[in-house]
Amino acid sequence: MTNRKKVLVFGTGFAGQGHTKAFRDAGAEVVGIVGRNPNVVKEVAKKLDIPYFGSDWAKALEQCQPDIVSIATPGGAHVEPITQAINAGCHVFCDKPLSESGNSATTLYQLALEKRVKTAFASSFCYMPHIIQAKQMVAKGLIGEPLEVECISHFNLDKHIPFGWSHRIENGGGRLNNNFTHLVSIVTSVIGENILSFHGEVRNDMPKAPVVQGVHNFMERRNFIPKDLNDPSLEWKDCDVEWSYTVLMQLESRTPAKQPVSVLFKHGGLVPRFNEDHIVFHGSKGSIYIKGNYGGGPLYLLDQEGDKQWKEVALPEEINQLLPNIEDDTQRSWTHLAIQLVKDVSCESVEPYQTFKEGSEYQEIIDIIRNGNK
The missing domain is CATH 3.40.50.720 (NAD(P)-binding Rossmann-like Domain)
Structure with missing residues (x-):
């Protein structure tokens, strides 16, 4: 002790x-x-x-x-x-x-x-079980030479969540700081850490936010949205962060590859999703598809040299043994x-x-x- x-x-x-x-x-x-x-x-x-x-x-x-x-x-x-x-x-x-x-x-x-x-x-979402599984599958050559990755997510956050640290750059807010950081860690953990180039664009869909007292826990902020947003006494403050972004990146593959791996990060913080958020790793011989914005699963593999059908792949027990026995991903x-x-x-x-x-x-x-x- x-x-x-x-x-x-x-x-x-x-x-x-x-x-x-x-x-x-x-x-x-x-x-x-x-x-x-x-x-x-x-x-x-x-x-x-x-x-x-x-x-x-x-x-x-x-x-x-x-x-x-x-x-x-x-x-x-x-x-x-x-x-x-x-x-x-x-x-x-x-x-x-x-x-x-x-x-x-x-x-x-x-x-x-x-x-x-x-x-x-x-x-730390690079430690999601199916992300570790994808890393192992790519390393084993199951998709061949890595070619491209796409990370697609839409969160449909309420546009009237109370003003706080997430609304200002100087306070560490913005979707790049609080979403993109996780996704870069995920993709680099699977493909390789060497980032060769990148460029992107951002958009602020929430120019102002209502000021409300009593918000302490970030996860409970939706509960404090004012019931009357037209109340003339309600204070509003300016927001200067991005709520949506699109980033293109090139990575050097850890697995031998003839060219850099192309990555697309597309995130809409305030817009609704039509289908599942997902992360996909495409290669010369196959692809890995993981449901969920941070790769929560399940995971599917498509073999381009086989029957060319998406098939769900169970999580290996060794990965469950590697990680703490905790249900909550975060x-x-x-x-x-x-x-x-x-x-x-x-x-x-x-x-x-x-x-x-x-x-x-x-x-x-x-x-x-x-x-x-x-």
Whole structure:
């Protein structure tokens, strides 16, 4: 018990509570939690049985002396607490996006390298079971030479969700920060990490949003949509982020291929879907189709050299054994990544996992796409 790694969590909402469970399941000891609202952080600490709570991050770092910190606040609030934690010698687990800009994200990555601390970047849906299955199938050559990938999703979010961090660039909002990061991690995990080129376009379909008090948990924001949107006393604030995007990318294939692999990312945050969201990997000999915006499944394989019929492929039991026995996709993915970081910090052997290297790279890519460059 004395060798358990101590973790301090920053953030009391959906992600903060999820990170707490993840690190406990990873065998670490969550010694404290910090939040901006003293009343809320006290309530959450009591609910989760966390001994230390407060609203002063620097003080918490000093008093808790954690081995690892978990950053679960919106992306616009990441730079200062991560910088303080790294300078204190802490390893860092951070949810996406790493920060609000490519420059600040790269600064965090370089600081972590300088201070020799380990980092984990939680664009963690690359650990979805069927994504791991697809990676194994591509590596075995079941679709031949990888040719192209398409990621199609439409979320049909309500256009009147209350104003919050997700509506502003400086706060880490936007669909590129909070959807695209997951999809890039998924595609690169299956095809290969070397991004050769990219360009894209974005669209803001929600120029203003109503201001409502009381929204604490991001996942419950729909419950706070005003009943009377025409109320003259209702305050509205400007939104400057994208709610839809289209990105084209070229990747170098990990599996031998004669040419770069073409990738299409098409996401509509506010528009309805007609058919299933999906991810497809096409190759010279076949294709893999996975239902769901993040590859939730089931998975189908088409053999171009066989009967040319889509056939569902069961998930191998070895993948179920590899991942934590948790039903919720988000929680299972957080927990799996937390396990990797805790093991790595404890000098145990682990498979490669995403770090601030990917977090800073993705943020630089997002900046370029938003600026309309290639």
